[in-house]
Amino acid sequence: MKKDEVLSDWDESQTPLEDRKQAKKLVWRTRFSIGFTVIRTLLLLLLVYVLYVSTIDIFYNMSGKQAAFDRMATTLVETRTPGITIEKQGMSREATITPFLTQQSTYSVYRQVGDWKVSAGEATVKKRLFGKVQYHLDEQKKYLDDGFTNNFPVAPDLLGKTSAEKGQSGFSLTEQLANVEDGFVAQVKVGVKKGMTPEKLRQLLSRYDLEINQMAVYSGEITNYEVSYSQAGQFTFISPLILRPAHEYDEENKLSSWRLFLTNKQSLAEAEKQLIQDLEWLTEHGRYYGREIDQKRLEYLNEHGIQVIGAVVTGPVREMEKLEQEEQLYQLQLGGIEVWNWNK
Known part of the structure; x- marks a missing residue:
């Protein structure tokens, strides 16, 4: 007799009650046994995962990789973004290393x-295991279109052209500040009509009651290698390398000290030396977008x-107004205004 015929002829009611109870108990025991095995397997996998993540985190922190990552992140953001500085206190409070070995920190x-x-927002820097370092700046702006871009006009003489006429981008700075009372301070971005050394620009700006946050460096863009740029009339704009105040690191790449301004001669000299060191360190130790450009920048700066x-400067609004009358400055842009807080 075939198996299907046996099953079709079988009547459960004809099976003794005690056997049916035993069969049901056996079925439930089997179900509980399978379920318990699945739960134990899941708990074991969870334990393995926790141990794996903990091991990665401990190794990551003990290896010093976080300090090197912080250095790279800080250098990339601050040497590419005018007017922006990473807060050094409590740096990388949200540093993480994922199970797939992706490093990510928020500053x-x-x-x-x-x-x-x-406060101007947050910078998130990420590096996948076999990827390049990349960062995203989630910038908080008081105004949707404040005109304070990453671009600076290139001094025409550096491009082999004649000197530029004095010109403005958007509203005149004097017009913008005319109705602002004395008890305010402002951040302003300025361009120079002729390329000059950082010290010469420092001396020019030292006539005014202000602090120099950063300077925009020309490092061979357009003339020595191709980069993206824009033009508006006689002006050519690029996103330049930014000269920031000097940062000191120990042998483990941990930040030990840093300056806030470029206003005095010593701090500026230290910043110039640090800029070359930063480019050398980045191009030697980093895999990031723009590394090839930085190598060309370094070659140009070492040669020229x-x-x-x-520059990006800050000070009382009345001093910022005076900058517009300076013959060697042009393309002034207002970056922000706050109530008085000035102790220079």
Whole structure:
């Protein structure tokens, strides 16, 4: 007799009650046994996962990789973004290393307006195991279109052209500040009509009651290698390398000290030396977007020295107005205004 015929002829009611109970108990025992095995397997996998993640985290922190990652993140963001500084206190509070070995840290950034550190958002820096370092700046803007871009006009003489006429981008700075009372400070971005050394620009700006946050460096863009740029009339704009105040690191790449401004001669000289060191360190140790450009920048700066095409400064609004009358400055842009906080 075939198996199907046996099953079709079988009547459960004809099976003794005691056997049916035993069969049901056996079925439930089997179900509980399978379920318990699945739960134990899941708990074991969870334990293995926790141990794996903990081991990665401990190794990551003990290896010093976080310090090197912080250094790279800080250098990349601050040497590419005018007017923006990463807050060094409590750096990388949200540092993480994923099970897939992706490094990611989030940093608070600010704009220096007078003596205020004005919160400007966050910078998130990420590096996958076999990928390149990349960062995203989630910038908080008071105005949707404040005109404070990453671009600076290139001094025409550096491009082999005649000197530029004095010109403005958007509203006149004087017009913008005309109805602002004395008790305010501002951040302003300025361009220079001719390329000059950082020290020469420092001396020019030392006539005014202000602090120099950063300077924009010309490092061979357009003339020595191709980069993206824009033009508006006679002006050519690029996103230049930014000369920031000097940062000191120990042998383990941990930040030991840093300056806030470029206003005095010593701090500026230290910043110039640090810029070359930063580029050397980045191109030697980093895999990031723009590394090839930085190698060309480093070659240009080693051959021609550092020349600047602008600066980001801060100070009382009345002093910022005076900058528009300076013959060697042009393309002034207002970055922000805050109530008085000035102790220079």
